[in-house]
Amino acid sequence: MNQRMYGLGSKSSVIREIFEYGKRRAAEIGAENVYDFSLGNPSVAPPQAVEDAIAQLLQGKDMTALHGYTSGPGDMATREAIAAHIRGSFGVPADAAHIYMTCGAAASLTISLSAICNAGDEVITFAPYFTEYKVFTETAGARLLALPSDPATFQIDFAALEGALSPKTAAVLVNSPNNPSGVVYGRETVKKLAALLAEKSAEYGRTIYLISDEPYRELVYGGVEVPYLPAYYKDTLVCYSYSKSLSLPGERIGYIFVSPQAKDEAALFLAVCGAGRALGYVCAPSLFQKVIARCQGMTSDVSVYEKNRNTLLSALTSYGFTCVRPDGAFYLFMRSPEPDANAFCEKAKQYDLLLVPGDDFGCAGYVRIAYCVSPAMIARSLPAFEKLARSYGL
Ligand code: PLP
Secondary structure (H helix, E strand, O other), X not given: OOHXXXXXXXXXXXXXXXXXXXXXXXXXXOHHHOEEOOOOOOOOOOXXXXXXXXXXXXXXXXXXXXXXOOOOOOOHHHHHHHHHHHHXXXXXXXXXXXXXXXXXXHHHHHHHHHXXXXXXXXXXXXXXXXXXXXXXXXXXXXXXXXXXXXXXXXXXXXXXXXXXOOOOEEEEEEOOOOOOOOOOOOHHHHHHHHHHHHHHHHHHOXXXXXXXXXXXXXXXXXXXXXXXXXXXXXXXXXXXXXXOOOOOHHHOOEEEEEOOOOOOHHHHHHHHHHXXXXXXXXXXXXXXXXXXXXXXXXXXXXXXXXXHHHHHHHHHHHOOOOEOOOOEOOEEEEXXXXXXXXXXXXXXXXXXXXXXXXXXXXXXXXXXXXXXXXXXXXXXXXXXXXXXXXXXXX
């Protein structure tokens, strides 16, 4: 067998282990007494329009067509609906010929990286980062270079980026709003990033692509703007997913948008199609392609997450914990009061608080708290957080 694949399959994810522990613990003491903040599974129902679209589609006449294969890159009407949404919302050129339907952001990323990278290439990202980036990049034959972010803000450290960019750089992979920090890159940051990548692409005589992983685009609070990267940098691929925005993670639906302004855009899109073919990711789930075509621009009720963020952030900081204020996604990245975040998570378990150590996100000394849970659970968990803080003398 392939030893790399065996290694990936046999090493279970820390997040999953904690989640499984939570289920065992819930059987012992009751689910209401376990405060499980491990998984990024949306707790808010999809909008009614999603359920209505499913019901209407299932009442159609031609079930064979509904459940049949679509074309490899996806159903044309769906791709057209997405392109129209992109043009209307972000004012950038977009057309169906540049949209490739996928099984969520994970597939969007794997395909995009495989479409771009050659052996020996490097992909740069910024810590903390989504744990699977390393796996996806290595599967594409490249090496992931994770640069530390500015520790005070978790924004891009441009000096570190400038030092890391090289003729080997195939792509820079960004995720804003970020999992696990919740940080959003503002307009000035994006402009600076775009200018640096354009300068280095010219200097090295190779296109450095920008890959924007954005499953949390619509999950922002207090009117924070999430700049649309193709409007700032032409060689951009957007890896989008409906997993979080429409609360559909189990339905596996998303897309890749190749900017029509990218160099050799038609060839780049064909490389995306080729990578989808090579990886077996052709024809994303047919029913959900048709569902999301009818739900463009809609989101689940993200005000629930905003309320959770506000409650948790103010309670945790009042207990003496430190976190960078998250403007988006549904995670808090909290500094561990002891250097070893794994030890801190073990201590938290004594209060039935299930948190995830930041080590796997490339950022030791922090823990991730996924607050996509019910507001009632947050309220019940606060005394446990307070006791945990007191146990460290905070
Ligand atoms: N990228 C980031 C930053 C994520 O947090 C996730 C899932 O949590 C993914 C990609 C994968 O998303 P999907 O479920 O759409 O494959």
